[in-house]
Amino acid sequence: MSENLLVTIYIPTFNRVDLLERAINSVVTQSYKNIEIIVVDDCSTDGTQEFLKEIAKGDERIKFFLKEKNGGACESRNIAIQNARGEYITGLDDDDYFLPNRIENFVSNLSNVKNSVLLFDNPIIKLDDRPIITKKRKIMNTLKPKKIRAKDLIFSNYIGNQVFIKTDILKKFGGFDKNMPMWQDIECWYNILVNTGGYGLSLNSYTYVVDLSHEMDRISNFKIEKGKKAFRCFSKKHSLSQQDSQLLFCQLYGYDKKLIKLGPLFEKLRRRFDLLIFLNTLKNLYLFFKR
Template identity: 45%
Template structure:
């Protein structure tokens, strides 16, 4: 095991101890064992800090960071990234979990990081009915490679990736004052700022997003936050003109009405067949929005 690279897994958490226990178990039971699990608690009041302190005694791969004040998930993630000692890094939300071979799958494909900025996978959703379902329509049509400009059409990455730890640090980590789209903002910067200008999709689904519970997800945002995130994203990443129009059409997914002309801009600019299908869906949804 010591001949294999150390992989850091960061997990932000706040007042979801039972879900956190499942998430942590899913990491510690991975088939690939040379890992460190950095769990940053955002000053929970449900016994999380005591649980993490005890787990660290039982397994030295568990490395808790216990915050003295509540400051949000992005700051929690950044604290974990800053302290990560692994050559590679990936993340997990505390209400989600890994399937057993996820980290091994990434490590087996780490050679691809010579060409790609980061790797990502398909994922599954656990529904209230207890069923697993694919979260992306037309999975087989998704491109194997994407660029930062492709993210303007749709954030098809999801919320986690696998990369060299230093690359994530060099990209500036997560931006705490982004009210939404924090993941996409980081991915966009990683793709623009590294020598490798593309990311690579690995097609196994080894990450489960749990939507079956009634607790708020870390990434949940309202329409006002989405509008603010769109504005900040464009300002900070210097997205303007037709590329701003392309991104603005994504707001339809959050129940916001946009100008139909935005879809014509996307049609003229698109170079990947998958996004024509995305545009058709967004356009129809836009017609139904009030």
């Protein structure tokens, strides 16, 4: 592992200073020390700006930007990306946190995955007082493809909300599209993979905690109308075929079972059979007939 490799971690934030403090602490205590932390505040009014000014005094690795106008998480991420100095970059939502070996795990795997465009691993979901990796989640993660190409993301967001990637690549393809009302992550990964023709590689590790236990809204809180608009934006931007659009639409089923149509589900199985898609299809069929 090369300690000379500078890694940037970007954190967009808005009015969650207590959670932000935990997120930053999880980064500054990483076992891999050659890091740059860029926090972009979206006009918080809860003392976030004062907190950032104070914490940056004690650690020169921490940098922050204070926006003059609220513009959303995508805009904040892109500000951080454009100002990143690290050769590699990864993100963290302000209500989530890293396990201590996350960056070390990515850097140590770089020598083994030279042909991949990006790396990612499995999230740990925190629903109450402690994060848990359930047996069901472990099984589902085992069934995911190890190499994810753009076409795979039409079926499911196998990658999740964070990746480890060369900063130049993320900059070259424009970062996150702020016109997307949600699905900004999957659209960003798809855009990169479809334009590079490369793949994302899944690591068999768990180093990122997604905290769903708090009462505050998540950055990408879901609403079905936002989902439908995101679907239309995605389909139009990438000129998806009618078949691929139908398959992408299936990703909305988990949020509203009234949307379920049998045709696209069967098309999923016809176009590409694997056990994970089959299990997801059975689940969606169950929801359909249970209505």
